[in-house]
Amino acid sequence: MNREAAAVFLNLIGQGIRMTPIFICLRPKHGQYENIAAFSVYIWVIMVAVQSLFKIPDASFFLFRFIFNTVFFLVLLVFFHGSVLIKAFLYISAWFFEELLTSLDAFLGWVFRAQSTLSYEHICLILAVIMFVLYAAFVQGWLKKRVLILFDGIPLRDSALFLAVPLFFLILLFFGRRTIFNTTALLSGTMPVLVFYLVFCLMALIVYVMMIADRYRLMEQRESKTMLEAARRIFELQRDNYSRIQDYQQQIRIIRHDFRHHIHALEHMEPEEQREYLSRLQRELDSGDEIFFCSNPAVNSLLQEYAALAKSEDIRFETHLAFGNALPVDNLTLCVILGNLLQNAYEACCRCETFRQIRLYIKSEEGALRIMVENSFSGKLRHQNGRLLSTKADGGLGMISIRRLLDHPKDDFDYYVNEDTFTAMIYLADRR
Numbered sequence: 099m100n101r102e103a104a105a106v107f108l109n110l111i112g113q114g115i116r117m118t119p120i121f122i123c124l125r126p127k128h129g130q131y132e133n134i135a136a137f138s139v140y141i142w143v144i145m146v147a148v149q150s151l152f153k154i155p156d157a158s159f160f161l162f163r164f165i166f167n168t169v170f171f172l173v174l175l176v177f178f179h180g181s182v183l184i185k186a187f188l189y190i191s192a193w194f195f196e197e198l199l200t201s202l203d204a205f206l207g208w209v210f211r212a213q214s215t216l217s218y219e220h221i222c223l224i225l226a227v228i229m230f231v232l233y234a235a236f237v238q239g240w241l242k243k244r245v246l247i248l249f250d251g252i253p254l255r256d257s258a259l260f261l262a263v264p265l266f267f268l269i270l271l272f273f274g275r276r277t278i279f280n281t282t283a284l285l286s287g288t289m290p291v292l293v294f295y296l297v298f299c300l301m302a303l304i305v306y307v308m309m310i311a312d313r314y315r316l317m318e319q320r321e322s323k324t325m326l327e328a329a330r331r332i333f334e335l336q337r338d339n340y341s342r343i344q345d346y347q348q349q350i351r352i353i354r355h356d357f358r359h360h361i362h363a364l365e366h367m368e369p370e371e372q373r374e375y376l377s378r379l380q381r382e383l384d385s386g387d388e389i390f391f392c393s394n395p396a397v398n399s400l401l402q403e404y405a406a407l408a409k410s411e412d413i414r415f416e417t418h419l420a421f422g423n424a425l426p427v428d429n430l431t432l433c434v435i436l437g438n439l440l441q442n443a444y445e446a447c448c449r450c451e452t453f454r455q456i457r458l459y460i461k462s463e464e465g466a467l468r469i470m471v472e473n474s475f476s477g478k479l480r481h482q483n484g485r486l487l488s489t490k491a492d493g494g495l496g497m498i499s500i501r502r503l504l505d506h507p508k509d510d511f512d513y514y515v516n517e518d519t520f521t522a523m524i525y526l527a528d529r530r
Contacts, residue, residue: 104219108203111226115196116170118234119188123242124178183257184249187264191241194264194306197271198299199229201279205296244314247502256313263309267302274298321502329430392419396429397436401458404440413447414455421462426528431503435469438500439522443473446520450474453518465528466508475520500524 174185207222214221249257279295364372391401401417408415425432440456447454452474459470504511508527513520 104217104223107223108219108226111223111230112196112200114230115199115233116189116192119192119237119241119245120174120178120185122234122237123188123245124174124180124185126177127179181249183261184245187249187260188245190261190264190268191306194268194271194302195233197268197275198303199226199233201271201275201295201299203229204279205292241310244310247317248310248313260309260313264306267306271299271302325430325434391417392421393423394425394429396433400433400436400440404444404456407444408447408456411444411448412454413444414453416455416457418457418459419461421460421467426465426467426526432467432526435500435503435524435526439469439471439524442522443471443520446473446475449476450518467526469524469526470521472519472521474518475515 171185171189174189175182178185203222203226206225207218210221210225211218216224248260274295278291364375367375389402389405391398391405405415407413436458440458443456447456454474455472456474457470457472459468459472461468500511504524504526506527506529508525510525511523513522515521
């Protein structure tokens, strides 16, 4: 393989570095990954062919490459799900890693050239393949898990910071690799300058990783606090429900004990007195009634709480439940999801001035669970970074908690809006 062919393959690996975060972290809208990858490579082939055929100098080719990268980013916007902010962050990060790995590849190739019979270009190509595999493993194993969560409910100021940090390092690395860390510097062996540049590359990588890790840790702490609050709330609901059941059973025992006395009293009354007596007895029985929703104590307690809240605000509350005791998720996960959905529905109904209603549908389906909540709403929604947010001032944590709990590959969350009704739909896959 000659020098020109090695340069082409190194360029192709650089293109792969820029494509990897998007292809691993995001889902395509249309078609399959293979089709989008083929289209991207096709654009790259056009770019390389133009440079080779017209013998464009590297300095002039920079503008053409910038146009290519812009077109490629537009492809990402069209063909992949996700907000513009997430796509921009991933693409800028990919550029940053390309400059970083290219610099490291050139330095290691220079270090090993005297210890190998291979040419400098061949050594760089082998090292580039190895680093690309490690880079893809880093994106798949570390970056993917964190980056999709970082932009949930994040303030605009923090969003700008997340874009500014990799962009700042990208600019410095870009000009550094073409001034300080160039072929002339490598051949002349100006080690202090090279070491300084490589230390800067290492520091840039550390700052990038720490920025993401720190934000992810903060999100985990907030999520853990939310889960603990939900667990405490469910425990209190179950405790209250147990107390109500005990009181209800005590009332049943009293009614059974007094039943024969009621019969004896009715036997000696006139018909009109009997009707009045039975009516009064019925009112006493109704006053102690509580709605029973399902046999799951945790879910039943949660629904009783929101039924009471809805009644206090004159909100019509309907449930249509069709699930057994064998649930695909644990009670805590299910109640956190239901609690957030019902809380959002309740708050939306409270803001409505006309007809208010909440409808809950839960249905078992081949081991999985489908949940749908319909509620009246005022017609106003909040979005940030392409995500639906609560209408609370801080964006709320409810939607974030729901998305974090939908961690199974087959889980799904969607919503539908018409003029006066908001419908949230969740599919929970079997985790047993």
